[in-house]
Each structure stands twice: as structure tokens, then as C-alpha cells.
Amino acid sequence: MDLNVVSSEYWLGETNYSYLNTRVRAMESNLFRSDVYMKLLNMEVSQIARFLGEGNYKEEIESLSREYRGVELIEHSINKNLGKTYNKLIKMSGKKASKYAFAILTRWDIHNIISVLRGKYSKATAEEIERTLIPIGELPFSLIQSLVKIYGYEDVIKRLKKIEQFDFLDETKGIADIESELFKMYYKKILETFKKENKSLFIQFLRTEIDIINIKNIMRMRRYGFAIEEEEKNMVEGGLFLNIENLSSLLREPEKEFLKRIKKTPYGSIIEKHWQEKTLFYLEESLEKYLMECAKEQFIGDPFTIMPVLHYIISKKIEVENIRKISRGKASNLEIKIIEDSLVI
Amino acid sequence: MSSNERMTKITLVGTKDIMKGTIEILHSLKIIHIIDFKEQDETFEIGKSLGEVSIFSELLLSIRSILSKFDIRPDKVKTIYIKREVSRELEKEVYETENTIKMYSEKIEKISSILKEIDRIKSIGEITEIGIEKKLISSIDTLLSSKSRLEKQRDKLREEMDSIIKEKSAYLLQYEDFLSSEIEKMEAPLRFTTTKNTFIVEGWIPENKFQELKNILKKKFGDRVNLDKIKYSDEEPVPVEFKHPTPVKPFELLLELFEYPKTREIDPTFAIFITFPLFYGIMLGDIGYGLVIFFASLFMKTKFKTEGWKMILGILEYSSLYTIAFGFIDGEFFGFDIFALLGIEEIFGFKMPILNRIVDFMPIMVLSISIGVLHVLLGLTFGFINVYRSHNLKEAILKKGAWIILIFSIIFIASSVYISNIFLYFGSGLLLISLILLVVGEGFIGLIEIFGIMSNILSYVRLMAIGLSSVGIAIVINSIVTDIVFPKGGIFVLLGYSILILGHIGNILLGILASFLHALRLHYVEFFTKFYEGGGIKYKPFGI
Amino acid sequence: MPQIKPTRSELIKLQRKIKLSKTGYNILKKKRDGLVMNLFGMVKDAKEAQETLEESYEVANRYLGMTIAFEGEINVASCALIKKGTPQFQLESKNIMGVQVPKISELSFKKGINDRGYSILSTSSKIDETVEEYEKVLEYVAKAVEAESTLKKVLNEIEVTKRRVNALESKIIPKLESQKKFIDFRLEELERENKFRLKMIKDKKSKKSS
Amino acid sequence: MAELGVIVVVLSSVASVILTGLAAAWAEKHIGSAAIGAMTEKEELFSKGLVLTVIPETIVIFGLTVSLVLLFVVLPQLL
Known part of the structure; x- marks a missing residue:
């Protein structure tokens, strides 16, 4: 077997933007609008499942409704649908455009790998691990599944090291360190790959995302305390407004100074709004929402670029997450207001 | 010209206790096109579903998964079922059916996987040579020999399952139907606006049904319900229900593909009914092709019965009649000059063919352009009426009248060469007027x-041009066969016929498509832009 | 009561026993009352611990629900794969009026965000907060367990003490006292017999002499 | 001179068909692939796509007309 299996599963033709982008736009027009979410919010879980089964999620709901019921059915269906959609997207993107799409999809690889490693680290069973995998990503899903079958934590890392993107891994390190490294390398590699397009919207989006990750983690560290050697592990380089030095000084500022300085960035107003709250829950939710809204706004662009595709990738993800928030929230009896506020519409 | 059903926008306000009853009435009347609730605020919020919608949805999910897995569709099931009311018993029956089917398919799957394993063992080949113990070999042999028994068992299970499905499918379909319509009723409040104690339904109904609905509601609920007509803006999409005579009906499709007309707009279906087949016929113009298309569409009508297919085939049918008629004028039969071949030179004193498309392309070009002028003029006239109806006469003259005058002026100027100089002066005068109007x-x-x-x-x-290319291809096919292939004789005659058949089939398909598309394009791009805005929506009454 | 020898020394012994029993009875009675008095407080404590446990469990579940809703079940399950170690605690004992009750000290359920095994980068504070809530639940479980088992032990002790007091009061002391009565009676009788006999001898003697 | 005129007329009639044909083809390539992209996702866009696809054909039809006029109207006058 070819060891570097990455993206070899796809035979991609040339990118035909007029085809790709009209198709993606048509796909995008099939996504739910805000009034549908209002309806969903007023439905019971099984009603939601039925409703989804009457629209775009028909195939998944019908095939999975023999195995699952209720909220499980919904979550499995939407994940399956998301995977299917992304796969379709890559197949129709062609060589040039799929480079970007893959860059986004690699996140699911990272998720899957981290899940496998966590499971192996704490010696969970194969079924337990498989339950946490999502069949989306640049790596073929069969490879991820084969990782589950490998015996130990170190062996899995050794196997991963044979793949080019993961050669930096070190099997002697602990799970938390490996997780951080995977994350940091993901962003580092993408920023390197697209170095030439430093001003492009895509890179801007990624760098905004890095900022948001960093801010979230700084807030967490400020709240829960941190060790100096941990500090560096928890920050990602390459943010749009905040670099590492900025971040580590921010980490140590007293509250007033912190607020004053953060207000100079676009994230300031969000942080200020949630400053007094006891939990970071809603702050994180708002930051996430901000990022998604940014992407939705920014990725509307030239029809002869990758932007419509990226826009769709994000929009589809948002839709799936919205549905999940509604159905899960309904299942665990959250107030409609809380669910509604967390939706990205 | 027939006028379409006039719609009127209504609001229905009632107290919440009669919401269920109201929904029942609306559902059974099947006249209201509900406008879904859109914006939510403190006082007005979206309604909540009624009744046991959760249980019903669960049931429906189960039924639909069975229906989809075994591909049960209404057109496949012949048995007639009696409508039964929903009850706990039925609910139990659905789950029981689901479980039985699940059990059967699990068993079948298991046997299939065993069979697969047996096949794998078989494919390893002769095992006696590796030196395995005799006992083991014999046990493997018995395993292998059990294959046919297992297969039989699997087939029997499959048969049993199929018969269960067959027996239940009518009932499942009926139940699905029933549940869907029940759920539609239960979920209707999701389309309503509600306040604390009342509910509001916004929607459209045919104007002549308004009083009827009002009377029914008053009789049933008295003062607890109020039905009112409300004003609506021009921008709002109004549902359209066409009222065309049957021959014109298929041409509604061409509007459906484009956009439905607004209420105050002229409905161009009737105009399309006249001009579309005409254009089609002019372009294709061949007796043979026309006959093939006519009979093909008659035949296909018996096979494809969906609404869309019926319409398309209907359009083709009309168009093929025109094609045949123009075929007579052009004297074409599968590209052959039919009158020359039959030796007919004159019919009723007309020289036949009246127009030879290859030779007389100039007259046809002039004819085409004249048709264009007339068509555009028709469009502009419609536009004039539309603007006059929605605004006023002045606007109509400035926006559309100016163009009409312009076109007439050009006609006059052009025809002055053939008729008299007075036309030239008259035309120039008109031109000047139209230009002034345009600038204003x-x-x-x-x-x-x-x-x-x-x-x-x-x-x-x-x-x-399209006609020219179509007839060009036909002539090329014919001359290849008659001038090159046939003279060689022998087997080539057979080859010649097959070239003829395939070639003409290809050309017919191309002709159908090209003529259809270009006729359509002439309507959408050249004709509609002169008057048609569209923006109506299809009338979908609640309950259907 | 045939086996009791109605001797004076027995009587003295018995008297001593009775005295002891009575003192014991008084002390046990006091202990019982004291335990019962304590019990009210403990029941309240246990009830409170139970309630906080329930409350915190509810809160934690709500957090979990929200986290699952916002992050997805799969993400949460993935984080849950790292269950690093079993919670450790120290078990000591405490003396309440002579009852040994368990005491859980050094609660180490609470961990810093860096010690939970997952990386900060790949998770969110929703996970942190959910975990924290569940850590609180664990803590309350320990507290509830402590309160409840104390309650159980004390109840047990009260029961035992009550039985003892009852036994002393209604069985042992009456028995000893009746034995004492019997000896008293016998001894008295013996004395009377002796007196009578002495009188007889005196009478005989005076008859002889006169 | 007449011969040169004939050559020019014939060549321009050829060129008008070829060039407009190429132009229409180039435009239709883009419109067509866009139309196909749209209608794979939304079948109801099928008809709109088809109609849009033939829009640039006007160019080649004009080309053909010009070429015919050159050949049958202008050329005979030169000969």
C-alpha cells in the first residue's frame, strides 16, 4: 500500500469554475433559510427528524432510521450528509480548487487522529473510538479506521509518522502535547502553503480563526491559571491582530488593561459584552458565531475564484451545526432562547 | 382571452380555542394558499404544533424507512385499501411490521454472510493437498455441502418477507398518506402567527370563494373568528391559478419554466399558444419530421403520465402539426423535395413548392424579420397595456408607445422604396416623434x-437560419446515400438505408431540441422583455 | 432462683452489681439522648448533602447537554476518551460520642485545565466547564457518602444503645433487684429463726434454773 | 479588380461564419458548463439552463446571415 495516501483517493480533473461555482451556488440555495430554523425551534425532536427526511437529508434519514431513533438519528444523519456533501464538493472541484477545500477538510483529519490517539492512550475499545470518528477529511477514511485497529498508542504514532504531513510527531510525548502539536502544525502548514496569497480572503479567514482560538485559550488560562511551560503550547502563531508576544503579555495584564488592549481589536466588543459572565460558554459561542459570520460575509466573491466553494463549505457546516444545536438543545430541554441565540443565521 | 382566477389576500384572526377547528375547515376546503409566518417578535410569534405530532412523526419515519428500503411506490401497488381511522392498534401494527421485517432481513443478512464465507473457503481450492486432518476436511466438506440448503433457506426467508411486504405495502402506503395529511394539519400552526390568545392566518384565496369561506366560518364559530380582505403591494408575489381552455393548457409549462405572471399583468399563455408552434413549424418545416414527432408524442403520452411530460408532449403535438403544414409549403419530406419527386408542379394554381428554403432564403429571411417585427410589436402592445393598467396613459406612451411608433416609422420608411415617397416623409415624421418621446x-x-x-x-x-441548417443536414444525409452509397449496389444498399434511418433520427432529435429551444428563446428573450415582469407564484392550496 | 446462695457476701456482691448497673444505665441513657440530639443535625447535613448533590448533578447534566448541543456529541465523546486515572481520596475516621464515623479528606477531584489529559488547543472551555461541573458532582458525591454513612453508623449506635438501656432498665436491673430482695428476705428469715431459737433456749434455761 | 473583389467577398463570408462560430462556441462552453452545474443540483433549472445555453447562438446566426447575404446578394453583383 502506498504510504502517502493523502488525496490519492481522488482523481481530479481540471477546475472548471463556471461549472463549479454555479453548481455550488445552486447547492447553497438549497440550504435552510432563517424561517426554517424558526420552525425547527418549534418542533419536537422526532418532528425535526421527519422534517429533515422530507428535504435534503432524505436519503440519510431513511437509511439510518432503522438503526437510530430521535436525536441520535438526526446527529448521525447530518454528519453523514456533511461527509457526503464535502466529498462531492472535492470531486467536482478539480485540482486547483480542491487544494483549498482540502485545506479546510484536514481539520476533520486532525479531529479523527486526535480521537484515535486519545482512545489508544487511555486504552479505550475499538467501538468506543469508532463512535467518535467522522468520515470527512483529506485522509481516506479507511486509513483512519485502520489506525483504530493498530494496537498501541506509540504504534499509531509510528504509523502516522510515515505520512508526510505528520512526520513531526514524537511517540514519546504525551497525548496533550501531541494534540497541541497537531493543531499548531495544521495552521503552520496551511499558512506556508498559501504564503503567496497573504492578502487573500482565505488566509485572512484562517488568521482570524487563529486569533479567535488564541483569545479563547487566553481567556481560559486567565480563568483557570497556567504553568509557564504550558503557555507556549497553547498558542498558535500567525494570528491576524495578535501575535505570540502580544498574547503572552495580554495573558498577564490586569483586567482593566486587558480590556483596554483587546478593545483595539475587532473582538473587543464581543469580549466586553460577555466580560461579567460566570462562564466562558457564551463568550466562546459569540466568538465562534463572529467567525462564521465573517466567513459568510467575506467569502462572497469573484465567481471565477474558489470563494463560492469556501462559502458553501462554511455555510453547510453552519447549517449542520444549527440543526444539531436545535435538536440536541431540544432533547436536553434547553430554553429556546439559548438555542436561538447560538444559531448562526 | 380567458382571465385567470382573481386572488385576494386575506387575514383570518381567531381565538386559539378554535384553531384546530379552523384548520380542519381550511384543510377540507382546499382553497387557501397560506403565506408562511416569517418574522418573530415579542407579541407575534410562530405557532406551536397541535396534538400528538411527535408520535405521528415517529411512526411516519418508520413507515418511510420501510417504504424506501423496499421501494414501495403507489403506482406499484394494485390493491385497493379501505380508509381506516388511526388508532393505537394501527400504531402497534406498524411497529410490529417493522420488527418482523427487521428480523427477516437480519436473518437473511446472516445467511448471506455465511454463504460468502463458504464461497471464500471454496475459492481457496483443493485443500486435501496441504495435509489437513481427514476429520477436519470432512467437516469442511459438510459445511460446503450445506451451501445449497442455506441458499434454499435464504430464498424461503426472502419469499416470506416479500409476501409480508406485499401484504402490508398497500396498508403502509395508505397509512403514510393519512399520517402525512394529519401532520400537515397538526403542523399548520407553524405557518401561523400567534399571540397569547389568538392566531392569525395570512394567505390568498380566489376572490369568488371569499364569501363562501366567510359564511362557513361565521356559521361554525360566530364572533370568535374574523375574516378580512387586506391590501397588498405590487411587489408581493401573488399565487396564480390559470383558467385556460384545454388546448392552451400545455403552454402553461413555458410560463412555469420562466415565471408566473403577476395578477395585473397580461397572461401571455394564449399568445404563446399561437406563436410558439408557428415558430417551431417554420424552423423545422418538414412533412416527414412532423409526422414522426406527432406520432411519437401521441405514443409517449400513453407512457409518461406525469403533469410535466403531458405538457411537453402536448406542446410537441401542436408544434408538429405546424411542422407538417410548413413542410407542405417548403415541399420537404425527410429533406427530399417531395413535389419534385412526385412530379407535382402546381396545386390550386400555386407553384409547388411555394418556397424552397435553400434557394429562396432571401424571401424567408424577409418573412422571418417581418414576423419578428410583428412579434415585437405584439410584445410592445402588451407592454403598453400593462403599463397603462399599473400606471397611466402618459407613462404607457413614453415607455412603450414610443417604441411602437419607432417601429412603425421604420416600416413606413422601408416600404417607401416600393410604394411611394409620401411614406418616406410620413415615416420620417413618425421617427422624429418617437425619438423625442424616447428622450423625454x-x-x-x-x-x-x-x-x-x-x-x-x-x-x-x-x-x-435554424431551418436552413436542419434542412441542410437532411439534404447532406440524403445525398450521401443516394449519390454515393446506393450506386455501389449490393450490401451498400442496406448500409445506405441504415445511414438514412440513423441520420434522420439524429437530425429529428437535433431538430426537436434546436427548434424548441430557439422558439422558446425568441419568446423569453425577444418577446417577454417587452412587457413581461413575472413574479407570481404557483397556487398551492392548503390541503392538497 | 435456686442457685443463688442467700449469703451475706452474695448480697454485698449483688448490691455492688446493682449500683454499677444503675450508673451504667444512667450513662447509656445520657449517651442515647446525646446521640439523638446529634442525629437531628446529621440528618439535616445528610439531607443537605443529598440536595446539593442532586442540584449539582442537574447543573452538570445541563452543561453536558449544552456542550453536546454546541460541540456535537462526537467531539464530547472524543474528549471523554481520556479518562485519566480514578479519583483519589483519603479515608479517615472521626469519633462522635464513641462512634467511629468515616471522614473523607484531601478531596483531589478538582484538576487544573492542564492536568485533565486533553490539550487546551484542541478543546474549548465548554468541555472545561462541563468537566468542572462533574468534578463538583464527584466532590458532592463524596460528601453525601460521608454524611450518609455517618448517619447510618450513628443510627446504628443509637439503636444499640437504646437496646442496652432498655435491657438494663427492664431486665437486668429488675432481675438483680429481685435477687437482692430474695436474699434480703431469706436473710431476714434466717435471723428470725435464730432469734426464735435463741428465745426458746433462753426460756428452757430459765425454766431449768427456776 | 473584379477578381480581387470576389476573393474578398468569399473570404469574408467564410470568416464571418468561422469567427462567429468560434465566438459562440467559447461563450456556450462557459454558459453550458455553468448550466449543467446548476441543474445537477436543481432539476427545475434544467429549462432555464437550456435556454441560456442557446443565447450566444445569435452571434453565429448573424454570422451565417451575413455570410449568406455576401454570397448570394453581394457576390452576384460583382460577377
Whole structure:
């Protein structure tokens, strides 16, 4: 077997933007609008499942409704649908455009790998691990599944090291360190790959995302305390407004100074709004929402670029997450207001 | 011209205790096109579903998964079922059916996987040579020999399962139908606006049904419900229900593909009914092709019975009649000059063929452009009426009248060469008036539009050009066969016939598509732009 | 009561026993009352611990629900794969009026965000907060367990003490006292017999002499 | 001179068909692939796509007309 299996599963033709982008736009027009979410919010879980089964999620709901019921059915269906959609997207993107799409999809690889490693680290069973995998990503899903079958934590890392993107891994390190490294390398590699397009919207989006990750983690560290050697592990380089030095000084500022300085960035107003709250829950939710809204706004662009595709990738993800928030929230009896506020519409 | 059903926008306000009853009534009447609730605020919020919608949904999910897995569709099931009311018993029956089917399919799957394993063992080949113990070999042999038994068992299970499915499918379909419509009723409040104690339904109903609905509601609920007509803006999409005579009906499809007309707009279906087949016939114009298309569409009508297919085939049928008629004028039969072949030179004193498309392309071009002028004029006239109806006469003259005058002026000027000089002066005068009107109406930018309308009219040249290419291909096929293939004799005669058949089938398909598309394009791009805005929606009454 | 020898020394012994029993009875009675008095407080404590446990469990579940809703079940399950170690605690004992009750000290359920095994980068504070809530739940479980088992032990002790007091009061002391009565009676009788006999001898003697 | 005129007329009639054909083809390539992209996702866009696809054909029809006029109207006058 070819060891570097990455993206070899796809035979991609040339990118035909007029085809790709009209198709993606048509796909995008099939996504739910805000009034549908209002309806969903007023439905019971099984009603939601039925409703989804009457629209775009028909195939998944019908095939999975023999195995699952209720909220499980919904979550499995939407994940399956998301995977299917992304796969379709890559197949129709062609060589040039799929480079970007893959860059986004690699996140699911990272998720899957981290899940496998966590499971192996704490010696969970194969079924337990498989339950946490999502069949989306640049790596073929069969490879991820084969990782589950490998015996130990170190062996899995050794196997991963044979793949080019993961050669930096070190099997002697602990799970938390490996997780951080995977994350940091993901962003580092993408920023390197697209170095030439430093001003492009895509890179801007990624760098905004890095900022948001960093801010979230700084807030967490400020709240829960941190060790100096941990500090560096928890920050990602390459943010749009905040670099590492900025971040580590921010980490140590007293509250007033912190607020004053953060207000100079676009994230300031969000942080200020949630400053007094006891939990970071809603702050994180708002930051996430901000990022998604940014992407939705920014990725509307030239029809002869990758932007419509990226826009769709994000929009589809948002839709799936919205549905999940509604159905899960309904299942665990959250107030409609809380669910509604967390939706990205 | 028939006028379509006039719609009127209504609001229905009632107290919440009669919401269920109201929904029942609306559902059974099947006249209201509900406008879904959109914006939510403190006082007005979206309604909540009624009743046991959760249980019903669960049931429906189960049924639909069975229906989809075994591909049960209404057209496949012949048995007639009696309508039964929903009850706990039925609910139990659905789950029981689901479980039985699940059990059967699990068993079948298991046997299949065992069979697969047996096949794998078999494919390893002769095992006696590796030196395995005799006992083991014999046990493997018995395993292998059990294959046919297992297969039989699997087939039996499959048969049993199929018979269960067959027995239940009618009932499942009926139940699905029933549940869907129940759920539609239960979920209707999701489309309503509600306040604390009341609910509001917004929607459209045919104007002549308004009083009827009002009476029914008053009789049943008295003062607890109030039905009112409300005003609506011009921008709002109004549902349209066509009321065309049957022959015109298929042409509604062409509007459906484009956009439905607004209420105050002229409905162009009738005009399309006349011009579309005409254009189609001019372009294709061949007796043979026309006959093939006519009979093919008659035949296909018996096979494809969906609404869309019926309409398309209907359009083709009309168009093929025109094709045959123009075939007589052009004297074409599968590309052959039929009158020359039959030796007919004159019919009723007309020289036959009246127009030979290859030779007389100039007259046809002039004819095409004239048709274009007339068609565009028709469009502009419709536009004039539309603007007059929605605004006023002045606006109509400035926006559309100016163009009409412009076109007439050009006609006069052009025809002056053949008739008399007075036409030239008269035409020039008209031209001047129209130009002034244009500048007043739309400014100097309006003058640039003149090129647009010119190219619109020239675009009708395609009536000639598409026909020319179609007949060109037909002639090429024919001459290849008659001049090159047939003279060689022998087996080549057979080859010649097959070339003829395949070639003409290809050309017919191409002709159907090209003529259809270009006729359509002439309507959408050249004709509709002169008057048609669209923006109506399809009338979908609640309950259907 | 045939086996009791109605001797004076027995009587003295018995008297001593009775005295002891009575003192014991008084002390046990006091202990019982004291335990019962304590019990009210403990029941309240246990009830409170139970309630906080329930409350915190509810809160934690709500957090979990929200986290699952916002992050997805799969993400949460993935984080849950790292269950690093079993919670450790120290078990000591405490003396309440002579009852040994368990005491859980050094609660180490609470961990810093860096010690939970997952990386900060790949998770969110929703996970942190959910975990924290569940850590609180664990803590309350320990507290509830402590309160409840104390309650159980004390109840047990009260029961035992009550039985003892009852036994002393209604069985042992009456028995000893009746034995004492019997000896008293016998001894008295013996004395009377002796007196009578002495009188007889005196009478005989005086008859002889006169 | 007449011969040169004939050559020019014939060549321009050829060129008008070829060039407009190429132009229409180039435009239709883009419109067509866009139309196909749209209608794979939304079948109801099928008809709109088809109609849009033939829009640039006007160019080649004009080309053909010009070429015919050159050949049958202008050329005979030169000969």
C-alpha cells in the first residue's frame, strides 16, 4: 500500500469554475433559510427528524432510521450528509480548487487522529473510538479506521509518522502535547502553503480563526491559571491582530488593561459584552458565531475564484451545526432562547 | 382571452380555542394558499404544533424507512385499501411490521454472510493437498455441502418477507398518506402567527370563494373568528391559478419554466399558444419530421403520465402539426423535395413548392424579420397595456408607445422604396416623434436602446437560419446515400438505408431540441422583455 | 432462683452489681439522648448533602447537554476518551460520642485545565466547564457518602444503645433487684429463726434454773 | 479588380461564419458548463439552463446571415 495516501483517493480533473461555482451556488440555495430554523425551534425532536427526511437529508434519514431513533438519528444523519456533501464538493472541484477545500477538510483529519490517539492512550475499545470518528477529511477514511485497529498508542504514532504531513510527531510525548502539536502544525502548514496569497480572503479567514482560538485559550488560562511551560503550547502563531508576544503579555495584564488592549481589536466588543459572565460558554459561542459570520460575509466573491466553494463549505457546516444545536438543545430541554441565540443565521 | 382566477389576500384572526377547528375547515376546503409566518417578535410569534405530532412523526419515519428500503411506490401497488381511522392498534401494527421485517432481513443478512464465507473457503481450492486432518476436511466438506440448503433457506426467508411486504405495502402506503395529511394539519400552526390568545392566518384565496369561506366560518364559530380582505403591494408575489381552455393548457409549462405572471399583468399563455408552434413549424418545416414527432408524442403520452411530460408532449403535438403544414409549403419530406419527386408542379394554381428554403432564403429571411417585427410589436402592445393598467396613459406612451411608433416609422420608411415617397416623409415624421418621446421618457440613454430593439428583430432571422441548417443536414444525409452509397449496389444498399434511418433520427432529435429551444428563446428573450415582469407564484392550496 | 446462695457476701456482691448497673444505665441513657440530639443535625447535613448533590448533578447534566448541543456529541465523546486515572481520596475516621464515623479528606477531584489529559488547543472551555461541573458532582458525591454513612453508623449506635438501656432498665436491673430482695428476705428469715431459737433456749434455761 | 473583389467577398463570408462560430462556441462552453452545474443540483433549472445555453447562438446566426447575404446578394453583383 502506498504510504502517502493523502488525496490519492481522488482523481481530479481540471477546475472548471463556471461549472463549479454555479453548481455550488445552486447547492447553497438549497440550504435552510432563517424561517426554517424558526420552525425547527418549534418542533419536537422526532418532528425535526421527519422534517429533515422530507428535504435534503432524505436519503440519510431513511437509511439510518432503522438503526437510530430521535436525536441520535438526526446527529448521525447530518454528519453523514456533511461527509457526503464535502466529498462531492472535492470531486467536482478539480485540482486547483480542491487544494483549498482540502485545506479546510484536514481539520476533520486532525479531529479523527486526535480521537484515535486519545482512545489508544487511555486504552479505550475499538467501538468506543469508532463512535467518535467522522468520515470527512483529506485522509481516506479507511486509513483512519485502520489506525483504530493498530494496537498501541506509540504504534499509531509510528504509523502516522510515515505520512508526510505528520512526520513531526514524537511517540514519546504525551497525548496533550501531541494534540497541541497537531493543531499548531495544521495552521503552520496551511499558512506556508498559501504564503503567496497573504492578502487573500482565505488566509485572512484562517488568521482570524487563529486569533479567535488564541483569545479563547487566553481567556481560559486567565480563568483557570497556567504553568509557564504550558503557555507556549497553547498558542498558535500567525494570528491576524495578535501575535505570540502580544498574547503572552495580554495573558498577564490586569483586567482593566486587558480590556483596554483587546478593545483595539475587532473582538473587543464581543469580549466586553460577555466580560461579567460566570462562564466562558457564551463568550466562546459569540466568538465562534463572529467567525462564521465573517466567513459568510467575506467569502462572497469573484465567481471565477474558489470563494463560492469556501462559502458553501462554511455555510453547510453552519447549517449542520444549527440543526444539531436545535435538536440536541431540544432533547436536553434547553430554553429556546439559548438555542436561538447560538444559531448562526 | 380567458382571465385567470382573481386572488385576494386575506387575514383570518381567531381565538386559539378554535384553531384546530379552523384548520380542519381550511384543510377540507382546499382553497387557501397560506403565506408562511416569517418574522418573530415579542407579541407575534410562530405557532406551536397541535396534538400528538411527535408520535405521528415517529411512526411516519418508520413507515418511510420501510417504504424506501423496499421501494414501495403507489403506482406499484394494485390493491385497493379501505380508509381506516388511526388508532393505537394501527400504531402497534406498524411497529410490529417493522420488527418482523427487521428480523427477516437480519436473518437473511446472516445467511448471506455465511454463504460468502463458504464461497471464500471454496475459492481457496483443493485443500486435501496441504495435509489437513481427514476429520477436519470432512467437516469442511459438510459445511460446503450445506451451501445449497442455506441458499434454499435464504430464498424461503426472502419469499416470506416479500409476501409480508406485499401484504402490508398497500396498508403502509395508505397509512403514510393519512399520517402525512394529519401532520400537515397538526403542523399548520407553524405557518401561523400567534399571540397569547389568538392566531392569525395570512394567505390568498380566489376572490369568488371569499364569501363562501366567510359564511362557513361565521356559521361554525360566530364572533370568535374574523375574516378580512387586506391590501397588498405590487411587489408581493401573488399565487396564480390559470383558467385556460384545454388546448392552451400545455403552454402553461413555458410560463412555469420562466415565471408566473403577476395578477395585473397580461397572461401571455394564449399568445404563446399561437406563436410558439408557428415558430417551431417554420424552423423545422418538414412533412416527414412532423409526422414522426406527432406520432411519437401521441405514443409517449400513453407512457409518461406525469403533469410535466403531458405538457411537453402536448406542446410537441401542436408544434408538429405546424411542422407538417410548413413542410407542405417548403415541399420537404425527410429533406427530399417531395413535389419534385412526385412530379407535382402546381396545386390550386400555386407553384409547388411555394418556397424552397435553400434557394429562396432571401424571401424567408424577409418573412422571418417581418414576423419578428410583428412579434415585437405584439410584445410592445402588451407592454403598453400593462403599463397603462399599473400606471397611466402618459407613462404607457413614453415607455412603450414610443417604441411602437419607432417601429412603425421604420416600416413606413422601408416600404417607401416600393410604394411611394409620401411614406418616406410620413415615416420620417413618425421617427422624429418617437425619438423625442424616447428622450423625454428615458433620456438619451433610450436612444442606445434602439440598437437593442434592432438586434431583437434581427434575431428572428434564426427562423430562417435554424431551418436552413436542419434542412441542410437532411439534404447532406440524403445525398450521401443516394449519390454515393446506393450506386455501389449490393450490401451498400442496406448500409445506405441504415445511414438514412440513423441520420434522420439524429437530425429529428437535433431538430426537436434546436427548434424548441430557439422558439422558446425568441419568446423569453425577444418577446417577454417587452412587457413581461413575472413574479407570481404557483397556487398551492392548503390541503392538497 | 435456686442457685443463688442467700449469703451475706452474695448480697454485698449483688448490691455492688446493682449500683454499677444503675450508673451504667444512667450513662447509656445520657449517651442515647446525646446521640439523638446529634442525629437531628446529621440528618439535616445528610439531607443537605443529598440536595446539593442532586442540584449539582442537574447543573452538570445541563452543561453536558449544552456542550453536546454546541460541540456535537462526537467531539464530547472524543474528549471523554481520556479518562485519566480514578479519583483519589483519603479515608479517615472521626469519633462522635464513641462512634467511629468515616471522614473523607484531601478531596483531589478538582484538576487544573492542564492536568485533565486533553490539550487546551484542541478543546474549548465548554468541555472545561462541563468537566468542572462533574468534578463538583464527584466532590458532592463524596460528601453525601460521608454524611450518609455517618448517619447510618450513628443510627446504628443509637439503636444499640437504646437496646442496652432498655435491657438494663427492664431486665437486668429488675432481675438483680429481685435477687437482692430474695436474699434480703431469706436473710431476714434466717435471723428470725435464730432469734426464735435463741428465745426458746433462753426460756428452757430459765425454766431449768427456776 | 473584379477578381480581387470576389476573393474578398468569399473570404469574408467564410470568416464571418468561422469567427462567429468560434465566438459562440467559447461563450456556450462557459454558459453550458455553468448550466449543467446548476441543474445537477436543481432539476427545475434544467429549462432555464437550456435556454441560456442557446443565447450566444445569435452571434453565429448573424454570422451565417451575413455570410449568406455576401454570397448570394453581394457576390452576384460583382460577377
